[in-house]
Amino acid sequence: MRVPVFFHPAQLAFAPELEWFGGEAIAHPETALRAESIVEALREDGSFALRAPERVPDAAIRALHAPALLALYDTAAALPAGEACYPAVFARDAVTAPDPSRLANAGAFAFDTATPLARETRDAVRWSAACAHEAALAVRSGAPLAYALSRPPGHHAGRASFGGYCYVNNAALAVRALKRGRRVAVLDIDVHHGNGTQALFWRDPRVLVVSVHEHPDTCFPFFAGHPSEIGGGAGRGANLNVTEGAGCDGRRYAELLDRHALPALRAFRPDVLVLSAGLDTYRLDPVGRFALDTGDLADVGERIGGLGVPVVAVQEGGYHTPDLGINAIALLDGIRRGLTRAGLAAE
Numbered sequence: 001m002r003v004p005v006f007f008h009p010a011q012l013a014f015a016p017e018l019e020w021f022g023g024e025a026i027a028h029p030e031t032a033l034r035a036e037s038i039v040e041a042l043r044e045d046g047s048f049a050l051r052a053p054e055r056v057p058d059a060a061i062r063a064l065h066a067p068a069l070l071a072l073y074d075t076a077a078a079l080p081a082g083e084a085c086y087p088a089v090f091a092r093d094a095v096t097a098p099d100p101s102r103l104a105n106a107g108a109f110a111f112d113t114a115t116p117l118a119r120e121t122r123d124a125v126r127w128s129a130a131c132a133h134e135a136a137l138a139v140r141s142g143a144p145l146a147y148a149l150s151r152p153p154g155h156h157a158g159r160a161s162f163g164g165y166c167y168v169n170n171a172a173l174a175v176r177a178l179k180r181g182r183r184v185a186v187l188d189i190d191v192h193h194g195n196g197t198q199a200l201f202w203r204d205p206r207v208l209v210v211s212v213h214e215h216p217d218t219c220f221p222f223f224a225g226h227p228s229e230i231g232g233g234a235g236r237g238a239n240l241n242v243t244e245g246a247g248c249d250g251r252r253y254a255e256l257l258d259r260h261a262l263p264a265l266r267a268f269r270p271d272v273l274v275l276s277a278g279l280d281t282y283r284l285d286p287v288g289r290f291a292l293d294t295g296d297l298a299d300v301g302e303r304i305g306g307l308g309v310p311v312v313a314v315q316e317g318g319y320h321t322p323d324l325g326i327n328a329i330a331l332l333d334g335i336r337r338g339l340t341r342a343g344l345a346a347e
């Protein structure tokens with residue numbers, strides 16, 4: 001089976017230059033080149049079917065995100081070319097509602113200074129979301145595996161919040177496209193906790209969210225991702241955070257999957273899995289501090305495919321550009337092998 005892959009060139013038009021972090025400006029790790037290098041590797045490989053997605057319906061995004069957050073992205077679309085807005089004022093105790101027609105109020109929606117707004121942001125994130133939406137539709141129509149080359153990433157974005165290089169929650173959009181009549185589980189293997197996804201399904205007992213990541217005591221996003229966070233209300237018990245310290249290698253990671261993440265997923269008996277496929281657990285990643293190698297990522301994929309559940313893989317982080325292509329292929333081939341072994345004809 002050739003794995004359907006969704007990507008739109010308009011995702012490349014947004015290219016933030018700088019990230020402000022800890023009072024310093026660094027070259028922004030979330031570059032357009034990330035996606036380009038994955039596209040190129042998948043093309044060369046030949047076992048992937050690359051397609052541009054259809055436009056994602058506005059209603060699908062509005063079901064997920066607050067009107068004011070989307071209005072803020074509209075406001076940014078009117079910025080002059082080459083200008084970027086970095087939120088710097090976070091008026092947490094404001095008594096008036098933030099005004100999304102004023103970029104000076106962006107801090108009411110942002111939770112960091114790493115995630116700028118520019119005129120190209122809105123369209124790029126819409127196409128990034130469209131990839132996830134379309135990949136979900138492909139799996140809904142029977143594909144055992146589909147891959148959304150979403151960029152910018154999404155798992156840090158909440159209902160009315162953006163941050164961690166994320167603006168629209170692509171994986172959550174895929175969940176919503178699949179949810180009717182199906183049990184959907186999310187597995188987030190980005191090295192950072194998927195705080196946006198966790199928040200969006202916090203009270204939802206019908207969507208299990210599992211995230212494996214570096215512990216928030218030492219890693220972005222710092223304020224969420226602790227093992228004590230298990231969901232709220234009716235959703236209590238439908239959220240699982242599995243954490244490890246910096247330096248976690250492939251062997252230890254496999255243990256975390258086998259002992260914690262995979263048993264929880266199996267017990268939930270999902271009809272479909274949305275995989276937040278961050279590649280920043282890689283040993284050379286300049287942002288993450290885990291130590292998986294390319295073979296480990298293939299092994300992680302095989303374990304995930306071994307669940308025997310169709311997979312919508314949505315790209316999240318991963319910043320060591322030279323190896324993103326081989327790592328994406330390792331993960332996807334691993335999933336394919338696992339699915340085949342579990343009896344889903346995916347190879």
Ligand code: Q9C
Nearest residue numbers: 021114153164165220316317
């Ligand atoms: N110098 C994702 O992987 N900055 N987001 C951390 C790096 C924020 C990562 C400091 C990291 C966000 C989707």
Ligand code: ZN
Nearest residue numbers: 190191192317
């Ligand atoms: Zn990440």
